[in-house]
Amino acid sequence: MASWEEQLRDELAGRGVAVSSVPGKGRALIATRNFFPGEVIIRQEPYVSTPNKFSVGANCDNCFSSRNLRKCSVCRVACYCGRDCQVEEWKLHQLECRAMAALTVALTEEEKKKLTPTLIRLMVRLVLRRKLQNEQAIPSSGTDNYNLVDALESHISEVDKNQLELYAQMANLVQRILPSLELDLKEIAHTFSKIACNVFTICDPQLRPLGTGLYLVISTINHSCVPNAVVIFEGRTAYVRAVQPIAKNEEVSISYIETAATTVKRQDYLKPYYFTCTCPRCVKDSEEDALLEGYRCKDQKCDGFLMPNSENKAYTCQKCSISRDEKELKKMASEVLLLSDKASSILSSGNNSEACSMYKIVEEQERKLYHTLSTTLLRTWDTLSKIHIELQDVQTALMYCRLTIPVYERVYPPFCPLIGLQFYTCGKLEWSLEYTEDAVKSLTRAADILRITHGTTSGFMKELLVMLEKARAEAYFKLSAGDEQQIDR
């Protein structure tokens, strides 16, 4: 019988990819044929997964749907949307069912905060799935076997002491949850370290987080701040699609982080993954960073960007050459950051109208400091738009949403799902206000981008395309009604 490596190679060869080692990077996923934008490079089910809010039953354990949920009557933890999902999960769940009931009771509130129940449940399922595959109670394949977990990078030698201690505690807890199995605690702690830098956050089509999963082939895809592919989930199935043409023998890359940030910030976001990115953006000079930081000209009528000028510790406008003192800028920036933190804590306390007034003050201050194409103003406008949607003030929500669009288009690559989703939000708001022609334009832009990143067959995309058709029909009807009126006259 073929080894798992040979099986993996054969299964991936059929899809036009291969796992290879790349000097200095470890494992990587390489295209063995050309891929065009929008094409699925690889699709994978998780080896193990769990909804993030499993103890309150917000999503089905199997398909991540949030509709018609019913809790398992024994553990009152696992949740399913129907019989089919329950049956599919049964072999694994019957082993964890009682243990899960014990987990939620055994953990104190403090432990829940510290020990990340999601990762613990993921580990319990990992151990159980390995057992089931070893006993051949469930099938395994080249892309679905525990050897791929063994092959994951753990970076254990770089993990700090406190974190290692935490992993050891978590391993103990896993043993407490599964008393009938004899576990190698050291190995479990080590595996926690692997999971930590290899798990994916499973999101809905609008990129709102729902759960956590381990995708063993997709985990071999390395990061780039200018990725040529993107991961989007349908339920818990992960789809990696090309967002740029990828040539044969080229490495497939995705982004692990928020890419609309300066190089220093991006390197900081990448710390949990233990590598230094050397993508084209990370090795370039600092011009792009200055634009992303986005300080504005002192002259309120000038729309120039400022660039740092190390000689006189100042930032100089690229249009009119007026300078702003670096110290003064940094002071203003830290003051406005304090205000914005305050606004954010009011928002998380659920007081939308108070948060709204606070964010308006933040925006006013930020406008004195930042260019209208800066990422700082982008975040504030995004938040203000969302708050106004909550407050059902659609008109104002739309105004802020429209302000964000040029910034999204500037700071993200052309086929970034975030741009598509922002056009989608904009189009929906316009449609609800009966700005039909504007809605057609926005939804068309949304569909053009999302059809590449999301494909066209998911429920979300079908809904979007139907909405676009309706808006087009309505706009056409309005236009022809307008023509008739003219004829009448």
Ligand SMILES: [Zn+2]
């Ligand atoms: Zn389901």
Ligand SMILES: [Zn+2]
């Ligand atoms: Zn159960």
Ligand SMILES: [Zn+2]
């Ligand atoms: Zn980079």
Ligand SMILES: [Zn+2]
């Ligand atoms: Zn200027």
